[in-house]
Amino acid sequence: MKKTLSMLVLASASFGFMATAAHADHHMNKITKAEYDAAKKRADADEKVAKAECDKLNGNAKDICQAEAKAAHTKTVAEAEAAYKNTPKAWESARKDIADANHKVAKEKCDDLNGNAKDVCEKEAKAAHEAAIADAKKDKKVSDAKKEAADDKKDAMVKAEKEKCDALSGEEKSRCIGAANAKR
Incomplete structure (x- = not known):
């Protein structure tokens, strides 16, 4: 009991x-x-x-x-x-x-x-x-x-997008980097 x-x-x-x-x-x-x-x-x-x-x-x-x-x-x-x-x-x-x-x-x-x-x-x-x-x-x-993991993934994706921008130049590169930063 x-x-x-x-x-x-x-x-x-x-x-x-x-x-x-x-x-x-x-x-x-x-x-x-x-x-x-x-x-x-x-x-x-x-x-x-x-x-x-x-x-x-x-x-x-x-x-x-x-x-x-x-x-x-x-x-x-x-x-x-x-x-x-x-x-x-x-x-x-x-x-x-x-x-x-x-x-x-x-x-x-x-x-x-x-x-x-x-x-x-x-x-x-x-x-x-x-x-x-x-x-x-x-x-x-x-x-x-x-x-933190989601933030790290997002940062890695932005870095990858910015890397793609390196092949560009001038105004096109600026827009590309701006678009990559907007994904944060």
Whole structure:
């Protein structure tokens, strides 16, 4: 029973971390300032409603509910901000914020346990958190490397185009070089 409960806690924490991993390659999903503002307002309203529902609960159940409401708010706002800024750094930051919020939820769920079961639950929550942070960093590095590779390819193509221009002279060579530079 204790093992099952800690596995459920880990699974629920991990699910939140895995859900954010889906956004690692979604850097093309840029949103407008108006969409970003609307997402923040919607997140604020949803959090307010969720926390009002939490007020009906007592003890740790209430704490878990409030942490889940905050985590949902954090996820929505962080993803909206990342989509608005649409940079690898913004997506990394969003994933870290979401991982932190999910970690708080997982730790709250561990509070219902005692002894070794609680210790195991907390260690599993910490491991899942550290894994999510490492994935966020890795995905940023991969994204940066892809951008650098694309830039290197583009530079190589421009150099090749310019080399073709060397066979030309005068105005024709100038136009050729201008056209090659325009491909950057």
